[in-house]
Amino acid sequence: MTYKSFKDFSNIKLKFGSPEQGFNYGYTALPNFACKDSAFFDNEFFILYRRSEYAAQVELACAKIFQQLMGYGLEMEILEENNQFFIASRKIKNFSEGCYGLTEQDFLKVKGLISIFIIWYFIGQIDTHSGNYGLADLDNKCLAFGLDMAEALDFEMLKEPLKLSALKKIPYIVEENYEGVSELILPKNFVASKSFQDEKFAMITLIADTPFTVFESIIRETITSSLSVHRRIMLEKSLVHVEDESTRELIQASLNQSDPEDYSVDALIRYLKSRYEKWKLLVKENLEQDFAQDFSLADATLFLKESEKYHNDDLSDDNSLESEVENLESKTIVGNNYALRFFNPESQENITNAVINIENSIT
Numbered sequence: 001m002t003y004k005s006f007k008d009f010s011n012i013k014l015k016f017g018s019p020e021q022g023f024n025y026g027y028t029a030l031p032n033f034a035c036k037d038s039a040f041f042d043n044e045f046f047i048l049y050r051r052s053e054y055a056a057q058v059e060l061a062c063a064k065i066f067q068q069l070m071g072y073g074l075e076m077e078i079l080e081e082n083n084q085f086f087i088a089s090r091k092i093k094n095f096s097e098g099c100y101g102l103t104e105q106d107f108l109k110v111k112g113l114i115s116i117f118i119i120w121y122f123i124g125q126i127d128t129h130s131g132n133y134g135l136a137d138l139d140n141k142c143l144a145f146g147l148d149m150a151e152a153l154d155f156e157m158l159k160e161p162l163k164l165s166a167l168k169k170i171p172y173i174v175e176e177n178y179e180g181v182s183e184l185i186l187p188k189n190f191v192a193s194k195s196f197q198d199e200k201f202a203m204i205t206l207i208a209d210t211p212f213t214v215f216e217s218i219i220r221e222t223i224t225s226s227l228s229v230h231r232r233i234m235l236e237k238s239l240v241h242v243e244d245e246s247t248r249e250l251i252q253a254s255l256n257q258s259d260p261e262d263y264s265v266d267a268l269i270r271y272l273k274s275r276y277e278k279w280k281l282l283v284k285e286n287l288e289q290d291f292a293q294d295f296s297l298a299d300a301t302l303f304l305k306e307s308e309k310y311h312n313d314d315l316s317d318d319n320s321l322e323s324e325v326e327n328l329e330s331k332t333i334v335g336n337n338y339a340l341r342f343f344n345p346e347s348q349e350n351i352t353n354a355v356i357n358i359e360n361s362i363t
Helices: 053-070 113-123 155-159 164-169 194-209 212-222 227-241 245-255 265-285 300-311 320-333
Strands: 009-017 025-031 041-050 076-081 084-092 095-097 133-138 141-146
Touching: 009 041, 041 053, 053 076, 053 084, 053 113, 053 194, 053 212, 053 227, 113 133, 113 141, 113 164, 113 194, 113 265, 155 265, 194 265, 212 265, 227 245
Parallel strands: none
Antiparallel strands: 009 025, 025 041, 041 084, 076 084, 095 133, 133 141
């Protein structure tokens, strides 16, 4: 595939991280090409390093899925420079990470927030921390955006059983590969509101009503690499940074082994299709009232206890190699400014009116 490169940008400045670390860094830049005028987006771009072509392609594919379902969203391009891959995104105006400090007056203005959590659950987005979504104050509306989806389409999450009980819990949900939020982030009176619940069920239904061929086409047109290649690249990068000899031997042994399963694009589509079919069946077999919100994990203390079941002492599980690599990566990102995550929608002429409605369509 043909991508833009750094020569398509000027005034490129390192904004966070370090290329020498090799895991997380990004630049700001100005385009050397014409950008469509926008009342909501600057012409400044953020160029984010992605650890492989596959990671960049996954992020782009998920941005397209988000756009398909939401009617607005992430317009991004892949950059390639010296066989390294990046995502280039335009900076959005009036954007704040997360959704902290919402007041009752804000509740009616927020559009798309619960849809992010629903879409992410469908596409297997495992990186759900508050730096990966936020609100943009645009024309007296707070439009929600999900971003940084390079770890979506996760094989393990896509293979997990899909249950009605899980959809009822979102956003108050904790699973091994997916974590929502507690009432400290999204107050119960907001989640219980008619507008919030109408949007939630509308998005659940919209996913079921969207032909799977739409999702498959996006993936096949965008993803040409594979998780196998990505895993090998990550292991090779880890060897550069790991000094402990026993860990190095473990990584090297893994490099010498064949993949434990099929990580091809065909396999990815099979897993997503299976998840989609179960999703569609749940919607078909249950009435809207059967999706009534489950508040059992809304309480922050209970939410944290549930989270600790899965995420406490991560390095003690059986996936020792994966844990070591994840631990290494976590050390490289300490101190990075994740407030510097930008994105841009594919179009903006009607962005102020592009919201999910209760008829399960985009208006």
